[in-house]
Amino acid sequence: MPTEALELPVEGEDGHRWSLLARIPERPSHRLLWLPALGVAARHYLPFADALAQHGVAVFVHEWRGHGSSSVRASRHCDWGYRELLLHDLPASERAVAGQAPGVEPVIGGHSLGGQLACCRLALAPGARALWLVATGSPYWRAFPVRTRWWLPATYRFLPWLAKIRGALPGRTVGFGGNEARGLIQDWARSGLSGRYAAQGLEIDLDRALRSVTVPVQAIGFARDWLGPEPSLRFLLSKLGSTQVRIVRLDATALGVAADHFAWMRVPDAVACALTAAADPDGREASRIDPMPPPTQASHGA
Numbered sequence: 001m002p003t004e005a006l007e008l009p010v011e012g013e014d015g016h017r018w019s020l021l022a023r024i025p026e027r028p029s030h031r032l033l034w035l036p037a038l039g040v041a042a043r044h045y046l047p048f049a050d051a052l053a054q055h056g057v058a059v060f061v062h063e064w065r066g067h068g069s070s071s072v073r074a075s076r077h078c079d080w081g082y083r084e085l086l087l088h089d090l091p092a093s094e095r096a097v098a099g100q101a102p103g104v105e106p107v108i109g110g111h112s113l114g115g116q117l118a119c120c121r122l123a124l125a126p127g128a129r130a131l132w133l134v135a136t137g138s139p140y141w142r143a144f145p146v147r148t149r150w151w152l153p154a155t156y157r158f159l160p161w162l163a164k165i166r167g168a169l170p171g172r173t174v175g176f177g178g179n180e181a182r183g184l185i186q187d188w189a190r191s192g193l194s195g196r197y198a199a200q201g202l203e204i205d206l207d208r209a210l211r212s213v214t215v216p217v218q219a220i221g222f223a224r225d226w227l228g229p230e231p232s233l234r235f236l237l238s239k240l241g242s243t244q245v246r247i248v249r250l251d252a253t254a255l256g257v258a259a260d261h262f263a264w265m266r267v268p269d270a271v272a273c274a275l276t277a278a279a280d281p282d283g284r285e286a287s288r289i290d291p292m293p294p295p296t297q298a299s300h301g302a
Contacts, residue, residue, distance in 0.1 A: 002026045003053040008060070010096050012088040017071040018063040020096055023049040028058035031101040032132065033093060035114030036061065037262075038188070039171050039178030041068030044265055045111075051272035058104060060097045062114075065089060067178055074181040076167025081183030082117070082199035090121050105129050109218075109275075112136055112228060112261065113188065116236065120197055123209035131242070132275050133219040135261050137232025138239075139188065140195035148226055156189040195235070207239060216244040218275050222259040223251040248274045 006022040021042045032052065036042055042061040049059035065085065066074045074080075098106070108128040110118040115136025122128055137143065141152035163169035163182035171177035183200055191197050197206035217237065221230050230249065237245055250259060255270050257263040264271050 001054055001056065003050065006100070008096050008100065010092050012092045014084070014088055015071075016065060016084075016089065017069075018065075018089075019069040020063070020093055021046060021049065021061040022059065022100065023053040024058040024101065025053045025056055027056070028101060028104050029056040030107050030130075031058040031097055031104040032060065032107045032109055033090075033097050033118075033128070034059055034061045035090075035108070035110030035118050036064055036067075037110075037112035037114055037135075038064075039067065039176075039180060040064075040111070043068060048265060048268040048272065051268045052276070055272055055276040057107075057272075057276065058101045060093070060100070062090070062093045066181060074168035074179050074184075078181070079168075079183045080181045081201070082120070082187040082197075083202045085117060085184075086121055086124060086199065086202070090117075091125070094125075094127070107132055109133060110136065111265075116191075116197070119210060119213060119236065119240065120206050122213050122215065123206060124204065126212065128215060130215050131213070131217045131240075133217065133233070134271055134275075135222055135225050135228040135264070136219065136236065137228045137230075137234075138195065138236040139192035140232065140235055141192055142195065143232040143235035145229055145231065148229075153193060156192040160186045160189045197239075210239040211241045214241040214243070217242045217246065219245065219247045220271055220274050221247060221249045222255070222261070222264065223249060224259045225261045227261040250274065 004024045008020040008022055010020055011017045034045060036045060042063040045061045049061055052059050063069050065072055065080055072078055106128045107130045108118045108122055109132030111134045115133040122131060141149045159169060163185045168182055169180040169185050171180050187199050219233060221233055250270055252259045255264055257267045
């Protein structure tokens with residue numbers, strides 16, 4: 001299928017500039033705004049975009065502040081959080097996508113943190129007709145298996161402290177993310193400790209707003225993904241109002257690479273097939289999610 005490759009310059013209201021990386025087939029059935037994982041530049045998703053384009057999906061890969069083509073870098077003098085991403089950057093990318101593929105079914109989705117913020121953006125600005133998630137889940141520590149969750153609260157306290165002391169999180173040094181803004185890490189850690197989504201400077205109750213998300217959801221998980229295990233995915237999905245939810249769990253045999261958080265990006269064909277399929281490989285209907293109970297007040301300070 002012939003595919004057009006584009007690099008679209010975008011500028012937000014506050015002057016931040018970046019490029020959308022696009023792969024547009026000749027007659028797209030859907031247009032997908034794709035949000036990367038924490039610390040991952042947009043260019044790393046081009047094989048995934050190419051694979052989806054072969055299935056008739058026009059893909060536009062967003063660039064997070066501080067990475068890749070972004071005009072800013074996190075530092076003591078340059079900070080941001082979820083508020084800037086959700087209210088300044090993503091609306092600008094959405095407008096650019098709509099201008100390139102008008103009249104095409106809109107979809108929003110993402111990988112890891114990108115999937116979480118895709119949910120939040122859809123809660124703030126309904127518009128996409130579907131939500132696609134890959135290796136995504138809430139960072140809430142109680143939603144992780146017992147064997148891994150015991151050390152998460154300490155991590156969610158240490159990383160914001162380190163980012164505050166250093167002016168930004170030195171993610172490459174500590175082995176988590178990239179060079180990340182301290183406000184972003186604070187917002188992320190807050191949801192990890194409390195189980196609720198909130199953003200510094202954003203008055204809207206994001207957790208309540210998520211209940212308004214009722215679009216169909218396609219979620220792909222991996223058998224050995226300790227960063228996005230199935231309980232954390234189900235906890236995230238329990239916050240949504242969607243009743244049409246399909247979860248596909250892929251192993252190394254299906255993927256052709258290790259079934260972990262990042263390896264699929266190198267060989268994304270199985271993920272692209274799973275996202276665009278009408279049913280899973282066994283032909284089963286979309287599954288309903290059994291919501292986990294919301295975190296209690298007692299657990300918020302854990």
